[in-house]
Amino acid sequence: MVTDDGVPPLSVTNTFTVFVATTNSAPVLPAQLNHTIAELTPLVVTNAATDTDIPANTLTYMLVAPPAGRLSPSRA
Numbered sequence: 001m002v003t004d005d006g007v008p009p010l011s012v013t014n015t016f017t018v019f020v021a022t023t024n025s026a027p028v029l030p031a032q033l034n035h036t037i038a039e040l041t042p043l044v045v046t047n048a049a050t051d052t053d054i055p056a057n058t059l060t061y062m063l064v065a066p067p068a069g070r071l072s073p074s075r076a
Contacts, residue, residue, distance in 0.1 A: 027051045
């Protein structure tokens with residue numbers, strides 16, 4: 001709304017629509033260190049990815065290339 005300082009003061013009101021396009025930023029997963037462990041020893045890897053989107057997207061983890069004979073990606 002805008003009003004002038006005339007006598008009498010006059011004003012006008014306009015409306016408009018604002019569309020905000022969202023952008024999707026890639027999550028960040030820090031590099032993992034190499035590990036050497038004894039055979040049949042469990043290995044626990046804690047992933048701590050971050051997502052800068054607001055609101056943050058849900059992050060999903062998957063083991064893409066497991067060692068032969070181990071967990072398949074669908075069970076990781």
